[in-house]
Amino acid sequence: MDSFLYYGDNLEILRNYIADESVDLIYLDPPFNSKADYNLLFKEPTGRPSQAQITAFEDTWRWTEETERILKEVVDIAPADIVELMISFRKILKHSDVMAYLTMMCIRLIELKRVLRQTGSIYLHCNPSASHYLKILMDAVFGKNNYRNEIVWCYKSRPMSKKHFCKKHDIILYYSKSDKYHFDWKANLQPLSPVTIKKYKYKDDIGHYRLVGRGIKGSPIQSAKDVDIEWENTYPELVVRDYLKGGYPIEDYWYIDIINQSARERLGYPTQKPEALLERIIKASSQEGDVVLDPFCGCGTSIAVAQNLNRNWIGIDITHLAINLIKLRIKNMFDMIPKRDYSVIGEPEDLAGAYELANQNRFQFQFWALALIDACPYGDKKKGADTGIDGFIYFWESKDEVKKVIVQVKSGKVGVKDIRELQSVVDREKAAIGIFLTLEKPTRAMMAEAAGFGFYTSKITRKDYSKCQILTIEEVLFGNQPHLPGDFRISPFKKAAFRLSSNQNSIFE
Ligand SMILES: C[S@@+](CC[C@H](N)C(=O)[O-])C[C@H]1O[C@@H](n2cnc3c(N)ncnc32)[C@H](O)[C@@H]1O
Numbered sequence: 001m002d003s004f005l006y007y008g009d010n011l012e013i014l015r016n017y018i019a020d021e022s023v024d025l026i027y028l029d030p031p032f033n034s035k036a037d038y039n040l041l042f043k044e045p046t047g048r049p050s051q052a053q054i055t056a057f058e059d060t061w062r063w064t065e066e067t068e069r070i071l072k073e074v075v076d077i078a079p080a081d082i083v084e085l086m087i088s089f090r091k092i093l094k095h096s097d098v099m100a101y102l103t104m105m106c107i108r109l110i111e112l113k114r115v116l117r118q119t120g121s122i123y124l125h126c127n128p129s130a131s132h133y134l135k136i137l138m139d140a141v142f143g144k145n146n147y148r149n150e151i152v153w154c155y156k157s158r159p160m161s162k163k164h165f166c167k168k169h170d171i172i173l174y175y176s177k178s179d180k181y182h183f184d185w186k187a188n189l190q191p192l193s194p195v196t197i198k199k200y201k202y203k204d205d206i207g208h209y210r211l212v213g214r215g216i217k218g219s220p221i222q223s224a225k226d227v228d229i230e231w232e233n234t235y236p237e238l239v240v241r242d243y244l245k246g247g248y249p250i251e252d253y254w255y256i257d258i259i260n261q262s263a264r265e266r267l268g269y270p271t272q273k274p275e276a277l278l279e280r281i282i283k284a285s286s287q288e289g290d291v292v293l294d295p296f297c298g299c300g301t302s303i304a305v306a307q308n309l310n311r312n313w314i315g316i317d318i319t320h321l322a323i324n325l326i327k328l329r330i331k332n333m334f335d336m337i338p339k340r341d342y343s344v345i346g347e348p349e350d351l352a353g354a355y356e357l358a359n360q361n362r363f364q365f366q367f368w369a370l371a372l373i374d375a376c377p378y379g380d381k382k383k384g385a386d387t388g389i390d391g392f393i394y395f396w397e398s399k400d401e402v403k404k405v406i407v408q409v410k411s412g413k414v415g416v417k418d419i420r421e422l423q424s425v426v427d428r429e430k431a432a433i434g435i436f437l438t439l440e441k442p443t444r445a446m447m448a449e450a451a452g453f454g455f456y457t458s459k460i461t462r463k464d465y466s467k468c469q470i471l472t473i474e475e476v477l478f479g480n481q482p483h484l485p486g487d488f489r490i491s492p493f494k495k496a497a498f499r500l501s502s503n504q505n506s507i508f509e
Contacts, residue, residue, distance in 0.1 A: 001341065001342055001343050002291070002312040003303075003307070003312050003313045003314070003341075003342040003343070004017075004313075004314045004315070004342060004343045004344075004345060005303075005314075005315045005316075005323060005326060005327070005338070005342060005343070005344045005345070006314070006315070006316040006317075006344075006345045006346050007316075007317065007318075007320060007323045007344070007345070007346035007347050008316065008318060008346045009318055010108060010295035010296065010316040010318070011107060011108055011111065013295075013316045013345075013346070014108070014111040014112070014114075014115060014295065014316075015111060017345065018111075018115045018293070018314065019115065020114055020115065021114075021115065021116065021117045021118065021120075022115055022117070022291065023115045023116055023117060023120060023291045023292075023293045023314070024116075024117055024119065024120045024121075024182070024285075024286050024287075024290035024291050024292065025120060025121055025122075025123075025281070025282065025285045025286040025290060025291075025292045025293070025311075026112050026115075026116060026120070026121070026122040026123070026292075026293045026294070026295070027122075027123045027125065027278065027281055027282075027292070027293075027294050027302050028108075028112070028122070028123070028124055028125065028294065028295050028296050029125040029271070029273060029294075029296050029298065030105065030108075030125075030126070030296045031061075031271075031296070032126060032127050032129065032130065061097050061098075061100040061101040061104060062097060062100055063095035063096070063097070063099060063100045064100070067099075067100045067103045067104065070103050070104065070106075070107050071086065071090070071103045073107065074086055074103065074106050074107055074110075075087070077110075078106070078110060081140045082106065082110070082137075082140045082141060085136060085137065085140045086102070086103070086106060089102055089133065098130060098133065101130060102130075102133055102134070102137060105134065105137065106137060106141070108295065109124075109137065109138070109141045109142075110141060112293075112295065113141055113142060113177065115293065116177045117177065118177055118178045118180060119177070119178070119180055119181055119182050120176070120177045120181065120182075120285075121148070121174065121175065121176045121177070121181050121182070121183070121285040122142065122174070122175050122176075122177075123151075123172050123173070123174050123281050123285070124138060124172065124173040124175075125153075125170060125171075125172050125273070126170070126171055126172075126173065127170050127171065128167065128169070128170075128171055131150075131171035131173065134173060135147075135150070135173055138173050138175050142175040142176075142177065145179065146175045146176045146177065146178065146179070146181075147173075147174075147175055148174045148175060148176055148181075148183075149172075149173075149174040149252045150171060150172075150173055150174075150252065151171070151172040151173075151174055151252050151253070151254060152169050152170075152171060152172075152252065152253040152254070153169060153170045153171075153172060153254050153256060153277060154168060154169045154253060154254065154255050154256075155168055155169070155170075155255070155256065155257060155258040156168060156257070156258075157258050157260070172281075174285075181285075182285060182286070182287065183284060183285060184283065184284055184285075184287070185249050185284070186249075187280075187283035187284050188249070188250050188280050188283060188284055189247035189248060189249060189250070190247045190248055190249070190250045191247040250280075254277070254280065256274050256276050256277050257274065257276075258274065259272050259273070259274055267299050267325060267329065269298055269299030269321075269322065269325055271298060272298060272299050272301060273298075273301045273302075274301070275301055275304065275305050278301050278302050278305040278306075279305050279309070282302070282305050282306055282309055282311060283309065286306075286309075286311055287311075288309070288310045288311065289310070289311070289312065290311050290312065291311070291312045291313070291314065292306040292311045292312070292313045292314070293313070293314045293315075293316075294313070294314070294315050294316070295316045296316070296317065297315035297316060297317050297322065297326065298317060298322050299322060299325045299326060299329060300315055300322070300325065300326035300329050300330065302315070303315045303326060303329075303330065304329055304330060304333055307330060307333075307334055307336070308333075308334075319364065319367065320347075320364050320367035320368040320371065321367050321377065323344070323347065324367065324368075324371040327344070327371075330342075347368065348368065349477075350477065351439075351473065351474050351477065354368075354369075354439060354473050354477070355439065358411035358439055362411055365409075365411050365439075366390055366391075366409045366411075369409045369437055369439075369473060369476075370390065370391040370407060370409060370437075372437075372473070372476045372477070373393070373407070373435070373437065373471070373476060373481060373482055374393070374489070374491070375391035375392060375393050375405075375407045375435075376391055376392050376393070377390070377391050378390060378391050378392050387425075388406075388408065388421060388422070388424075388425040389406055389407075389408070389425060389429070390407055390408050390409045391406075391407035391409065392404060392405065392406065392407065393405040393407065393435070393482070393484065393489065394489070394490040395484060395485050395488045395489045395490060396460065396485075396488040396490065397432070397458070397459055397460065397488075398459050398460060402490065403431070403432040403433075404429060404430075404431040404432065405431060405432060405433045405434070405435060405482070405484065406422070406425055406426050406429055406431045406433075406434045406435070407434075407435045407437060408422050408425075408434070408435070408436050408437065409437045409438075410436070410437070410438040410439065410440070411439045412439075412440070413440060414436075414438050414440050414442060414443075414446065415443065415445075415446065416443070416445045416446050416449050418436065418446070419436060419446050419449040419450050419468060419470070420449065422434045422436050422468065423453055423467075423468055426467070426468070432456045432465075432467070433456055433465060433466070433467055433468070433469065433482075433484065434453075434467065434468045434469070435469050435471065435482050436450070436468065436469065436470045436471070437471050437472075437473065437476070438470065438471070438472055438473070439472070439473050440472075441472055442470045442472070446470060447470060449468075450466070450468040450469070450470050451466070451468075453466070453467040453468040454466075454467055455467060458485045458488075460485060460488055461485045461487075461488070463485070465483050465484060465485070466483065469482050469483060
């Protein structure tokens, strides 16, 4: 197994797990400092996006003790150029959010340079509000001689602005680690338009396609030979007949549609990037069998594309919402499962790990626990009132009727009172079943209370299911699942289309 998915802060993961010069290509798409919270959208059983949103991640960076400590660390360990730059930034930007962002990025970029091979490349995806600072920072970390491109990704989207020109592009800063970097210019040729092909039509004596008529730059062309010369002057490595088949090298501005509401690949994860964008980068700057690293991997766009192009990959994300979604995405797309086809690191594997996660962060514990039974997380307790619902499961009651299961997750002490509360939420929500998922073992009194709620009988399966089911995390880790009309369950996640990993045909047309 050469591919890895890590849960955790990428700085720690890079330092603890990723060896020097072990990665061929890095793509990173960090939160932009746009002061926004990004909500993960689930799908209703009707197929429409759900109103239930949950904050997947926040990108508001603040100057805190942590950033102060990291800046000090940069000053202590970084090469002189970087230190001088950061000190200058600090003079201008003071303790602003942008300074916090640059500090957190600086320490990570230093680690990313360490793990990149001499032949490797890095693509930093950012937006124009901070790209000018990041470019200077990238110059300082990777060396200005290793700057390759500022790629402008243009797209159409709402909202429009009446106060200035509409801001409809992102910036991707492309640097290499040295001047011996891998770059396949033929990987992304742009096909000639049908109009051009028609205009400069072809045919030579031995059946090769050739341009005839006027030269591309408008000069008259007398013979097929002239065309060869014309093109060889413009693109010395191209031969006209190949050119007609392949196209010409692409520029550094790319029009690629964003993932809109109806996009086939849309999974509901905020800031999800198009596969076509990642495909260009990965094809140009890596080869089959290479290692692609994405330290802010979100719902795993880079991972899915890397897998499809037969690259090994390393993905890191700090939320279980993302890790769970990636696992589902690559299961649906490539039928790949953890442990057999790739490793997942940082997720609890046993009861002790579950306790550790619950102690570290009970929201992350909840996301992780809900994924164990394929439930959809609900509500943002950090933001609003506790509804007594942590997650949902839906299933079909009949051809056109859907039933709801309420899930509660508990990481602390539990008692009979909690079971009664769950049942009152089940009644209030007119749900069929309540599931109580607990880290601590339930008492006998709790089991008796739950049994007293009786059964729900499915109209489809005609079987009885306990109306209140208690499951421990330990039982689930041993393979137990809630007792539900399993075949009729409805996934809250949009399913990524199945694809066979292939190096033959691009499936991202
Ligand atoms: C802009 S999104 C990436 C979206 C991704 N490119 C995609 O196509 O889905 C940024 C991601 O970085 C993650 N993140 C933020 N801080 C992190 C950190 N310190 N370590 C690891 N991941 C982090 C967030 O949880 C979020 O999923």
